[in-house]
Amino acid sequence: MAKNKNEGFVTQIASRAEDFPQWYTDVILKTGMVDYSDVRGCMVIRPYGYRVWELIQENMDARFKATGHENAYFPLFIPESLLKKEAEHVEGFAPEAAWVTMGGSEPLTERLAVRPTSETIICSMYSKWVQSYRDLPLLLNQWCNVVRWEKNTRPFLRTSEFLWQEGHTAHATFDEAQQETMQQLRTYRDFMEEALAIPVICGRKSEKEKFAGAFATYTLEAMMQDGKALQMGTSHNLSDHFARAYDINYLSREGKLEPCFTTSWGTSTRMIGGMIMVHGDDRGLVMPPRVAPVQVVILPIAMHKAGVLEKAEELRRELKAAGLRVQLDDRDQSAGWKFNEWEMKGVPLRIEIGPRDIENGQVVALRRDSLEKLTLPISGLADALKTLLDEVHDGMYQKALAFREAKTVDASTFEELSAGVQSGFVRANWCGCRDCEDEIKQKTGATTRCMPLEGAEVAPGAVCVHCGKPATTRMYFAKAY
């Protein structure tokens, strides 16, 4: 749907340094990832954005299935009475629910929430399905849409409707639920590092920031290029809280009726927003190769010359057969215009092939991440490109990791904390008190992100960076999306 204009696209994108939010908006709209709709707070995910989601789904789904999870589908609507059974949960979610009150022309006797998350409806089914210890563990996942009525929305990052997966499992013991919670957190981390090339800090949320109704929430936090944190996913140990509220009990091997212990864990289209804000540059998107809709674009040079298009098409077929996601751009546009477009779209590798290249049996390749040019022999090109895509992936990951490390400081005073959260993450000793947490947020705009899985211990006698009371943990602080 690109218009036939010879304008440079790149000049239309705000620079990250000058206006990061505008840069983000420019990039997602102008690359055809997403569009605004007539429906307040809801986004339209266009093919170039949706293809990323499909590739994310494929990759994650295989990981879930490899650890014994199966997919299922539960109703979109949740009766208000069902939502209310877990007290903390309804308090957390009812204020942002969209309510269906009419079916056709008839008012409903009980209003229905459009699911903001599905613990309640799924737990009510688990209570039917789980009878004996033989029915455990019950390991299900669901890919679906959810709705949270948001005031301030931004495509991918926070929208009233979004797409996600939510896993829900039931176990015989607290320990098994905790193991599952941590296993899924690791699965998420591996996916984010291995597929999105995003380094994440894994840790536990504070009591204030945990999921409504959970015993403990674990999170994966990534640093965006403006130094802010984005919560990329969460994994909750719900202990027996939901099992008791929704009557999920099982007869143990010893014949005793026991409550189950459940978990839930979710990631969403929000990850696409994170991918864009971690890797993009002033020319536009930089797509991590393993979820890039197009991994390699072939641009024929001097297309009208005999044999060029034929050779380009031959290459395309060869690379496709080798399993690469490849596109041949034979549109009647200038090379410069195409360079701009594909750079903006963030395609990891661009291949140029012209008459002289064909003569020499080679192509010119450009890495989108480093803008480095290479000359590659046509013979064995598919394998060379696969290796190169892995190098691009590794390079992007290392670059993001180095950025995060450079922007993360250890604060021993409140002044250091206040200064640090202006441009990145801050690690500090913290007391763990809710009041202190609220005051830090009020004074700095930063929230607690997580107590890291590794390195949360404090030295004997350590005190809170803000209130000076005894510290109980190291905590990451940051401004966040």
Next chain:
Amino acid sequence: MAKNKNEGFVTQIASRAEDFPQWYTDVILKTGMVDYSDVRGCMVIRPYGYRVWELIQENMDARFKATGHENAYFPLFIPESLLKKEAEHVEGFAPEAAWVTMGGSEPLTERLAVRPTSETIICSMYSKWVQSYRDLPLLLNQWCNVVRWEKNTRPFLRTSEFLWQEGHTAHATFDEAQQETMQQLRTYRDFMEEALAIPVICGRKSEKEKFAGAFATYTLEAMMQDGKALQMGTSHNLSDHFARAYDINYLSREGKLEPCFTTSWGTSTRMIGGMIMVHGDDRGLVMPPRVAPVQVVILPIAMHKAGVLEKAEELRRELKAAGLRVQLDDRDQSAGWKFNEWEMKGVPLRIEIGPRDIENGQVVALRRDSLEKLTLPISGLADALKTLLDEVHDGMYQKALAFREAKTVDASTFEELSAGVQSGFVRANWCGCRDCEDEIKQKTGATTRCMPLEGAEVAPGAVCVHCGKPATTRMYFAKAY
């Protein structure tokens, strides 16, 4: 989640001849395909049912992509004013819409329909995206949930919420839209025949039965084992009706502003209901191999004997590596109990392997469709099973086709029509008038299903089977789900 009881499951299923609706309910509940939920009219699709949907999606999605379609995602909610722009469309869908009227604790200024279908929201976006003939054709598809507030619901067949795909395309001319409509109809037919083993009659709907707002609706009709018709999918040529209502115009090559011509086409989880009712028998499900969650189940006989389990597991790995969906049932249950369970679940091939089989280098295979037993050598088993699965598929298709043909009659009198629709499909000459259509329905309970793509022509002088006026077409009549 099967309980450890040594009861025969089979006796718990009603027979098709005695009570077909009860048979259907027994089968879908007892095989773990689906469950009822606390939400009126909404189903829970359990893993064994959802896996069929995943396999359907995978198969269809590849076909859509092969013909140039891309996936996208549009909002769940449709503002009432947007729904109202196409007059016939709103009349058709507003009476069965679920309405969101509250966001959190605030009443909305405009109520939102939960999408019953997405022409309106998608067309409103197409109006932004299509400017020039270069933007055409626009070929998108969406996998999502939709809601139609139904009074009488049955899992898979008619539920308030269901899962489906809806394709939406925009073209420069009526002819191109018509070609797309027919191409997608053929894609559906091929899928249903090649993957679900269901023969379908393709044809055009009457004016009364067509999609609200369409120029023409084409349908795929399958015969269930009770002789009733199930509409398995539809493909609509919307002409310029929606393009005019939603302002989808393009600048032609000649520089003239022209309206687009659009199509839409959809299939849903309803196909799973059709698959069950076409192929099942009194022992339970009979799964068509290409969408069967488990294609081959391995049952070790005399499991405790040395080497049996090891050999069974070796076979499982071998078959899995060959690309078969295979499961080894090593649960501590009697062989008879397992036979019943897997027969009820409709797994196409059952493999028994015991000490003597291992000695003889063979296994015993049972075809679920014909209940025929075969002895197969272990060497080269994977290939033999693949061939066998193709034979099962073909056998199931031919059986369903023969059944339909045996239950289809050509009626030349109204008495023949009335009698014929009691047990199957009736082909007859018809006038094409709405009043006549209504009267036939009132008198017989049968509706017009379609004017077949092949053989709809009537002989000169032919008259309507009901009213005696000149006939304009051959028409299929049947009672329908």
